[in-house]
Amino acid sequence: MPASSLANGPSAPARDGRGPILAFRRVSKFFGEIGAARDISLEVRPGEFLSFLGPSGCGKTTALRMIAGFEQPTGGDVFLDGERVNDIPAHRRPVNMVFQSYALFPHLNVARNVAYGLLQRSPRPSRVEIDRRVGAVLDLVRLGGFGHRRIWEMSGGQQQRVALARALVNEPKVLLLDEPLAALDRKLRRDMQVELQNLQRRIGITFILVTHDQEEALSMSDRVCIMREGRIVQIGSPTDLYDRPASRYVAGFVGKSNFLEGTIVTASPECAEVKLASGVRIAAARFGEAMRLAPGDRVTVAVRPEQVLLMRQRDALPADIAVGCESHVLNRIFLGEHTEYVLRSDALGEFAALAPRQSERAEKPFQPGEIVTAGFRAEAALVLGSD
Amino acid sequence: MRWYVVAIYVFLYLPIALIVVFSFNAGRYAMDWQGFSTEWYFKAFANPFAMKALRTSLVVALWTAVLATMLGTLAALGLERMQGWPRRAFDALIYVAIMVPGVVIGIATLIAFVTVFDAVNPFLAGLFGDAAPQLAMGLPTIIGAHVLFNLAVVILIVRARFAGLDRSLIEASEDLYATPFGTFRQVVLPMIFPAILASFLLSFTFSFEDFIIAFFVSGPDSTLPIYIFSSIRRGITPEVNAIGTVVLAASLSLLVIAQFLLRDRNARRPAPDKAA
Ligand SMILES: Nc1ncnc2c1ncn2[C@@H]1O[C@H](COP(=O)(O)OP(=O)(O)OP(=O)(O)O)[C@@H](O)[C@H]1O
Numbered sequence: 001m002p003a004s005s006l007a008n009g010p011s012a013p014a015r016d017g018r019g020p021i022l023a024f025r026r027v028s029k030f031f032g033e034i035g036a037a038r039d040i041s042l043e044v045r046p047g048e049f050l051s052f053l054g055p056s057g058c059g060k061t062t063a064l065r066m067i068a069g070f071e072q073p074t075g076g077d078v079f080l081d082g083e084r085v086n087d088i089p090a091h092r093r094p095v096n097m098v099f100q101s102y103a104l105f106p107h108l109n110v111a112r113n114v115a116y117g118l119l120q121r122s123p124r125p126s127r128v129e130i131d132r133r134v135g136a137v138l139d140l141v142r143l144g145g146f147g148h149r150r151i152w153e154m155s156g157g158q159q160q161r162v163a164l165a166r167a168l169v170n171e172p173k174v175l176l177l178d179e180p181l182a183a184l185d186r187k188l189r190r191d192m193q194v195e196l197q198n199l200q201r202r203i204g205i206t207f208i209l210v211t212h213d214q215e216e217a218l219s220m221s222d223r224v225c226i227m228r229e230g231r232i233v234q235i236g237s238p239t240d241l242y243d244r245p246a247s248r249y250v251a252g253f254v255g256k257s258n259f260l261e262g263t264i265v266t267a268s269p270e271c272a273e274v275k276l277a278s279g280v281r282i283a284a285a286r287f288g289e290a291m292r293l294a295p296g297d298r299v300t301v302a303v304r305p306e307q308v309l310l311m312r313q314r315d316a317l318p319a320d321i322a323v324g325c326e327s328h329v330l331n332r333i334f335l336g337e338h339t340e341y342v343l344r345s346d347a348l349g350e351f352a353a354l355a356p357r358q359s360e361r362a363e364k365p366f367q368p369g370e371i372v373t374a375g376f377r378a379e380a381a382l383v384l385g386s387d
Numbered sequence: 388m389r390w391y392v393v394a395i396y397v398f399l400y401l402p403i404a405l406i407v408v409f410s411f412n413a414g415r416y417a418m419d420w421q422g423f424s425t426e427w428y429f430k431a432f433a434n435p436f437a438m439k440a441l442r443t444s445l446v447v448a449l450w451t452a453v454l455a456t457m458l459g460t461l462a463a464l465g466l467e468r469m470q471g472w473p474r475r476a477f478d479a480l481i482y483v484a485i486m487v488p489g490v491v492i493g494i495a496t497l498i499a500f501v502t503v504f505d506a507v508n509p510f511l512a513g514l515f516g517d518a519a520p521q522l523a524m525g526l527p528t529i530i531g532a533h534v535l536f537n538l539a540v541v542i543l544i545v546r547a548r549f550a551g552l553d554r555s556l557i558e559a560s561e562d563l564y565a566t567p568f569g570t571f572r573q574v575v576l577p578m579i580f581p582a583i584l585a586s587f588l589l590s591f592t593f594s595f596e597d598f599i600i601a602f603f604v605s606g607p608d609s610t611l612p613i614y615i616f617s618s619i620r621r622g623i624t625p626e627v628n629a630i631g632t633v634v635l636a637a638s639l640s641l642l643v644i645a646q647f648l649l650r651d652r653n654a655r656r657p658a659p660d661k662a663a
């Protein structure tokens with residue numbers, strides 16, 4: 001994968017302005033015994049939108065705080081635009097952060113909050129220049145004319161945009177966002193995601209976003225870093241991560257998957273034949289060149305629910321199907337655009353299938369108790385190492 | 388309310404109410420109502436001894452408030468950064484300073500001052516001969532003793548406010564390029580200012596109305612409470628009641644203002660509408 005080989009490149013970051021804007025070199029952070037970051041290496045290109053995604057406590061915020069300068073790594077180096085910044089305090093780093101709680105100054109009005117960073121510059125820009133830039137950035141976040149408002153007079157979504165404006169007005173090299181949308185309701189969060197993404201494309205500043213919402217990470221980012229217990233387990237584009245998860249952990253974290261346990265019968269670099277616990281043999285695709293497989297190895301096969309095809313007649317299934325088996329419909333869950341079915345078969349055990357709404361319109365929905373044929377193509381079945 | 392609760396409140400506040408009522412007595416004797424009059428207020432404000440005591444009290448209270456607030460604020464900010472046993476030791480000492488009875492502080496500071504003066508005065512005499520300054524009890528010793536116990540009050544109030552300060556505001560300020568001093572001046576100070584002002588008013592009040600400690604270390608200068616104490620030995624007059632009422636009104640107003648400043652400020656604001 002080109003993304004991960006870039007991330008692990010051993011050379012020192014270049015300083016010619018075309019190198020990575022941000023780099024971690026084997027960065028670790030321990031709080032006593034707790035490893036919040038363990039040997040993280042990472043490079044971020046200028047203008048990239050990168051997300052850290054992972055469950056609570058996996059070290060996302062810690063990674064962000066090491067970039068901002070609020071935490072010092074216990075090992076390794078952090079580079080900003082080619083310069084090692086380990087010993088540079090937060091107030092001299094050319095990055096800005098949007099805090100999860102927004103951290104707006106309650107004793108200052110909106111305009112003074114936004115102007116705060118500019119007022120710390122020396123030489124201090126002129127009054128006129130500050131007013132101009134504050135006005136421009138407030139327009140950018142669609143808060144023109146709100147400058148005189150007090151912070152507590154603003155709604156949650158407006159406060160979030162003030163926090164964004166307060167960071168953006170400084171034109172940082174990297175903008176850090178720590179779950180900036182977590183406090184918003186679902187609808188507003190969707191709108192803000194689109195807005196943030198458009199904004200980032202327009203101004204071209206590097207964004208680093210921390211989130212535990214996979215949908216948010218996948219929909220907004222150029223690349224996503226999946227984290228687990230202080231480590232990066234996989235880094236890649238959203239489609240990469242979804243289509244080619246490197247491990248069961250990633251497959252389970254990014255989207256939903258059915259996991260089937262089995263052992264390798266034969267393995268070639270592109271595909272493998274796997275014998276499932278039920279004795280059924282299936283053909284499966286395999287990814288991850290690093291994963292060496294030999295006959296007899298225990299593996300997990302992941303199949304996305306939307307890749308599972310359900311048919312009333314067996315011969316309606318496409319000819320190139322890897323496996324097709326009689327299954328009982330146990331449950332039908334209506335999700336709006338999709339319908340999720342929970343099924344059980346002798347070959348696959350209990351598994352889930354996701355049917356789009358259209359196919360339901362054409363055909364009558366399957367009912368619990370019905371027996372259907374379920375199948376999936378070989379390239380939909382991914383062989384994963386069992387972590 | 389139960390009758391005994393009423394009884395307790397009557398027992399506590401009736402004497403105070405009587406003082407206020409009888410300060411408006413037209414008669415000569417404190418408890419012999421002759422009709423309404425404000426003449427004792429004019430008498431009191433025309434009394435040179437009372438006015439001198441009032442001036443002394445105001446000077447003492449002002450200096451005490453200024454010094455205790457300044458030192459206490461700095462101490463509070465410093466203590467908030469301390470960790471481990473030194474911090475626990477200081478915490479304990481602060482509470483001790485508040486719980487020790489005034490009499491003990493009075494006696495202890497008196498002994499301390501006398502001991503120091505006895506040691507220093509001969510030394511000064513040897514240095515400067517007959518023109519040597521003599522250290523003695525007076526305004527500075529009252530102020531010193533008052534600062535001592537008010538310091539603890541200021542530290543507790545300011546530190547509570549500082550501890551309640553959202554850390555991310557400080558980080559946000561640093562993130563926006565403010566130097567540590569810039570952050571202190573532009574974020575920490577404005578945020579804890581109500582607590583600083585409140586502790587200034589409280590230490591002013593506590594110093595102004597203190598009798599016990601001042602009684603021990605005042606020397607020849609008498610503060611207003613000491614003046615009241617010495618004048619009631621000649622009988623309780625409506626004039627004393629008038630002075631007491633003025634002191635009461637002033638103290639209460641300052642306490643109310645301080646309480647207002649220490650209120651949870653967010654309670655005054657409508658909660659931000661998160662869902663919006
Ligand atoms: N200041 C600290 N002192 C001690 N341990 C800490 C500190 N900050 C973080 N940790 C620990 O480091 C680990 C990672 O914390 P971090 O805040 O980075 O997690 P996170 O991925 O941001 O989680 P969340 O999604 O809940 O915000 C956690 O186990 C946490 O308890």
Ligand SMILES: [Mg+2]
Pocket residue numbers: 060061062
């Ligand atoms: Mg976090």
